[in-house]
Amino acid sequence: MLVLGLTGGIATGKSTVAAILSSPPYSLPLIDADKIAREVVLPDTPGYAKIVAHFAPNIPDLLLPPDEYGKRGLNRLVLGRYIFGNETERKVLNAIIHPEVRKAIFRKLVYHWLVSRADIVVLDIPLLFEAKFDLFCGVTMVVACTPDLQRERLLKRDGHVLTEKDVEQRIASQMPIEEKAQLADVVVWNNGGLDELNMKLAAAITSVRPSWLTKWIEWIPPLGLAMALACFIRRYFSTSGAREKKT
Numbered sequence: 001m002l003v004l005g006l007t008g009g010i011a012t013g014k015s016t017v018a019a020i021l022s023s024p025p026y027s028l029p030l031i032d033a034d035k036i037a038r039e040v041v042l043p044d045t046p047g048y049a050k051i052v053a054h055f056a057p058n059i060p061d062l063l064l065p066p067d068e069y070g071k072r073g074l075n076r077l078v079l080g081r082y083i084f085g086n087e088t089e090r091k092v093l094n095a096i097i098h099p100e101v102r103k104a105i106f107r108k109l110v111y112h113w114l115v116s117r118a119d120i121v122v123l124d125i126p127l128l129f130e131a132k133f134d135l136f137c138g139v140t141m142v143v144a145c146t147p148d149l150q151r152e153r154l155l156k157r158d159g160h161v162l163t164e165k166d167v168e169q170r171i172a173s174q175m176p177i178e179e180k181a182q183l184a185d186v187v188v189w190n191n192g193g194l195d196e197l198n199m200k201l202a203a204a205i206t207s208v209r210p211s212w213l214t215k216w217i218e219w220i221p222p223l224g225l226a227m228a229l230a231c232f233i234r235r236y237f238s239t240s241g242a243r244e245k246k247t
Contacts, residue, residue: 001113002120002210004028005137007128009177010170011154013190013197014143018124020201029118031108033101033125033133040100043071047100054092055079084173098131105133119210129183130175139208142184144177145191 006021008014022030041047051074056062059082063072083090105123112121125133134140145153154167162170181187186208188200 001109001118002138002208003109003123003136004120004208005123005125005128005134005140006143007125007140007180007184008143009145009150009174009180011150011157012143012145012177014124014126016194016197017141017143017188017190017201018122020198021122021205026205029112029116029121031105031121031123033105033123033127036101036104037097038076040097040104041074043073045100047096048074050096051079051093054096055082055089058082094131102133105136109136120205120208129180134183139186140184141186141188141204142177142180143188143190144181145189147171147177149191150177 006014006018008017018030018032020026021028039045041051052062059078061078062075064075066072079093083093109121109123112118123133123137125131128134128137128140150171151164151167154162154170155164158167186204188197188204190197190200
């Protein structure tokens with residue numbers, strides 16, 4: 001089973017690609033890290049308890065009003081504003097959420113390997129490289145576009161709530177898309193229309209889809225685990241070298 005790590009930048013088209021790959025004719029299983037990140041901080045979870053313990057003293061309105069069951073969820077908007085531009089607190093939040101997300105992703109990957117028997121599973125993670133989730137992927141794919149087009153799309157999509165300065169700050173807060181493209185195995189440039197994007201995706205998926213022999217071998221647990229470990233080691237050293245060159 002090939003784990004395809006999918007990422008991109010804000011307004012580059014990653015969500016569009018995820019939707020295409022999870023729909024016919026591909027119908028690939030999709031593991032959405034953003035959705036998981038919301039689930040692991042719901043009330044009564046370990047992640048929720050850690051966030052409340054650390055952030056509540058400094059954020060009075062961190063919790064939402066009680067719902068019909070008396071549960072008080074996190075006010076994600078307020079929390080996001082608090083950590084925006086605060087690198088120390090952002091790292092604390094990531095240190096709470098990322099381990100919980102990793103465990104949830106691992107459980108889903110095991111399910112797809114043993115139960116659904118999919119040949120490709122898409123791992124949709126905005127912070128694929130930043131959080132080092134790429135180490136668990138057989139292939140990484142970045143959806144990219146030019147910076148000017150990125151700004152244009154973001155203003156068109158969120159211009160009713162974001163100013164041009166806000167847009168620049170949102171883009172600047174992320175790893176540059178050019179850097180992500182250099183770290184990726186496959187780059188899908190989304191500078192054109194939907195038809196062009198579909199053609200590029202079809203070619204990309206064809207180039208990375210495992211052969212029938214590889215799929216058969218990976219479904220044998222000892223061999224599958226050995227291949228996964230070999231992939232992890234290879235990616236660990238190759239991406240570590242690439243990151244060191246950029247620092």
